[in-house]
Amino acid sequence: MIKSFSTLALISLLILSCDKQEATEIAIIEETPPSNILFVIADDMGKDATPNYSEGQEKPQMPTLEMLANSGITFDNVWAYPVCSPTRASIITGKLGYHTGVLEVEQDISLSEESLHDFVKSQSNGAYDTALIGKWHLSNNITDPNNMGIDYFSGIIGGGVSSYTNWKEVTNGSRTDNTSYTTTAFSSSAIDWISNREKPWFLWLAFNAPHTPFHLAPANLHQQGSLPSDDASIAANPLPYYFSAIEALDKELGRVIAAIPNGLENTIVIFLGDNGTPSQVIQTPYRLRRAKGSIHQGGINVPMVIAGAGVNRKGVRETALIQSTDLFTTIAQMAGAGITEKHNSKSFYSLLNNANAPTRAYAYAEKSLNGAVSYAVRDDEYKLIVEDDGTELLYNLSNDAYENTNLLNNPSGGVETIKYTLLEEAARIRN
DSSP states (O other): OBOOOEEEEEEEEEEEOSSOEEEEEEEEEEEOOOOEEEEEEETTOOGGGSTTSSSOSOOOOOHHHHHHHHTEEEEEEEEOOSSHHHHHHHHHHSSOHHHHSOOSTTOOOOTTSOOHHHHHHHHTTTOOEEEEEEEOOSOSOTTHHHHTTOSEEEEESSSOOSOTTSEEEEETTEEEEEOSOHHHHHHHHHHHHHHTOSSOEEEEEEOOTTOSSOOOOOGGGOOSOSOOOSHHHHHHSOHHHHHHHHHHHHHHHHHHHHHSTTGGGSEEEEEEESSOOOGGGOOTTSOGGGSTTOSSHHHHEEEEEEEETTOOOOSEEEOOOEEGGGHHHHHHHHTTBOOOEETTEEOOGGGGTOTTOOOOSOEEEEEEETTEEEEEEEOSSEEEEEOTTSOEEEEETTTOTTOOOOGGGSOOTTHHHHHHHHHHHHHHHHO
């Protein structure tokens, strides 16, 4: 079912009669086009490295993201996967890795899966052009993005680059050498693609920044000052270099937004970190071994900001539970879909305008290492982690947000009941 994109405008018309003039107010339907959708992923950027979150003592300068936060919604309780491929697979399919088989990096997604891009096109009756520019990292075949229904793909197929200024670019199945800074190259490709659209569009813009290798971004793109760029200096103090890549991403994202005709008047922007910050640059309150790769909060509780067309809640925070799969139906609803739940995806689209909209009661995340799976499940207060060896950890996130006290060490009251409720929910989710 496709929802209407029409709006009602009341226009006063002067109706002439044979003996007098009467002003009559009538309703005229004016067609307004559906919004463009820009979905931006920052690679390996946790809450401690993101402005407008309390975690972390030092922050990069990100005026573009702060502009989006001030004019939209900052989400506090978004769960992704602890590494990038499963997060991307969960968004593009609306399914948990448990169901797609993509639980680790370098695991290929099945081309038989319905992609978000195909879902957007089918739900909008073909109203949208679609693209993915930047990092794919869901398989190794250079034609796979197009084979999954993406109209235009340009970027990198694998998980990263050995050099941000010397890399292999794939565009619709053809591979060429590129020596432009990746963040700038992806942004320029996005601008070129957007400028050639005659239809509404959905663009998944997946920066590989600030993923390793840590490096000093071009001087005109960051505010970290003059830093030595040799490997030893970077290894000794990687944080400012990591921040330089984030600031470059922010500046180039600003360039993309500025190039959109009418800017955010007809475009909605979603900004997401795909997993937590790497351990080399993690900041407190997160711990070294509870960063990227972990299903503790430092690995899976990621930043997300949404602003632009159709977002009527301005400069607010949202505490609703959201998991990465939910972007599948949410983005489809932005494009006109009438479906609010599919697979493991529950749309949170209504939250963009209604702070009291119903939301999910539980969130779920997984981690796999060499086939050994751990998982986490939470409600609005408690979080249960079940490690691959059977170890169980239960935390009260309402008063222990960074998981310092395992309640199962000294169970009392209803702790066991809480644990079994969460265990049952995890089993239901995976069924």
